[in-house]
Amino acid sequence: MSLIASYETPEALLEAMLLIRAYELRVSAVSAERSTPGTCTSVGQEAAAVGVVSALGADDLILTNHRSAGHLLARGADPGRLMAEVMGRSDGYCKGKSGSLHISARELGVVLTSTIVGGELSLATGVALSQTMLGRPGIVACFFGDGAACEGIFHESLNLGAVWKLPILFVCENNEWQAFVHRRETMVGDRIAAWAAPYGIDSATVDGNDVEAVRAAATAAAAAVRRTGMPFLLETATYRQRGHFEPDDQSYVDAQELAAWKQRDPIARMQARLADSRGLTAGDFAGLEARVAARIDAALAFAQVSPYPQPAELLTDVYV
């Protein structure tokens, strides 16, 4: 059985979002007790992650960034190995050497995570060049935020991707926040998708808090990349409900704006839709949440007993 998650039903999309939410809230709670390092969460952005990742094929590759738990879990990552990594334990995906910030999981096709904002944009062209030159079937999905879009490397990456005709699905998760600064202070206009046209790259913006809409848009965008061999820029319009980095009191956040976006929470919206269209009940949702909570309990228990790396690991995985 493939390690890579596949999505047959709308309920599976909801369950993946619930898993991401529960995972990130649990990791935040544990870090608030100061027993693990803080993390960058993507609470509120689950639909953007699940919608895109569920639209990818098993051969496709993913590059992500410091806010990666959603992408990893949506792809099928084991939450226990993720928590172990966050806690610096040897059973983590990177043997504890990454921590939360640069987790990659080659077995899932999640390659070359960079926590330098825009770093993944610099690497995606090379990964796509390998896919093309080595005749591999998969396209490359590169996740970044509105902050990275304001880096020069975003423009270098789109330009070279277009000039060399590389199969890259650029996915901009516009979550309105660039670390501690609202993007309206730092960015011209509201939409990053518009920045693709000058490079001859097709683009779309989708409601990033509607998982089915994101999945449909990403399916179409990925199909366009496969059909044309050219990059495509998909912008998911979403919102970061928690701070930049745990813990963060969000004193700099406009309370009205945050409340308005919480009204559009992607999980609540999907639950309402499933209740409406497929007759799911409160009991069904409680059952899903209990199943997810049990997985997170087991994951934390696994991570907490995972041994720390041996001191000799300090000098491995690099020439010295």
Add this chain to the structure above:
Amino acid sequence: MSMITVHEAMSQALAEEMRRDARVLMFGEGVATKRKDLLAEFGASRVRNTPLAEGIIAGTAVGAAATGLRPVVDLLFAPFLTLAMDALVNSAGKLRYLSGGQFEFPLVAIAMTGSGWCVGAQHNHNLEAWFAHAPGLKVVMPSNAADFKGLLKSAIRDDNPVLFFVDLGLLHQTGEVPGSESLVPIGQAAVARPGRDVTLVSYAKTVPVCLQAAETLAAEGISAEVVDLRTVKPLDLSTVLASVGRTRRAVVVHEASLTCGVGAEVAALLAEHAFDSLMAPVRRLAGPDTPTPASYPLEQAFVPQAAAVAEAARTLVRPG
């Protein structure tokens, strides 16, 4: 054996390695324009021009290296590396380690540096010590045609990222170069001239300076040994120690600025490992802590001269 220039030696190395391994490709600023022979033999897919954008050139190389290709990139002048440092230092140098060994980065980044073309400090800045200080990177800086060829071939076959610095002043110098399969191992210094009384440790264009100083000293009855480091990192400590163990005196010579330069590292290593053998303090002769000027006489004055090297050696051997 044949007499060819450093430039021709590098061209031979590139062609031989591209012939040997279909995964090797080369791109950069003007690569396809200037290397018509490679373009004709290996085609436009493996020999590519790029935009004048070092960030994406280096990032593309790093992404490609991690996923199955073995790129060689030409970044022209070493100061341009400052725009490539995120990809080279943060990604290529760190992500093998941070990923717990999931990815390797077999790539070569070529950059020219050093006096000789009167181009001033934004085209001439010997940055080898910067990269030697960054974990995970190898740093090579040869002094003669045979080593340029043999070390470039080894760099292309190495599974680590290698910074390959080309001293501008050497580019058109000729030297004897052996046949195609003579590799020069990375991390191995060479005794360029044997001697008994003092060791002159150097690399790149100051190796010929040291050889000239040794000639002068020989006429005075002082036997100077010249050690060419060839690789700045990993540094061949055992060859340096063996030499200084015999001569008991050392002068370290390089063009790069003095403070925190490679000479500081060599001097510290000698203090740690050869203190009891030393008859005199280790001397360093290096460029000043200034930007490099364009004006020819000033540019020449920046580089340690043979007379100064001979004088430093003389005072160590015959104090007072």
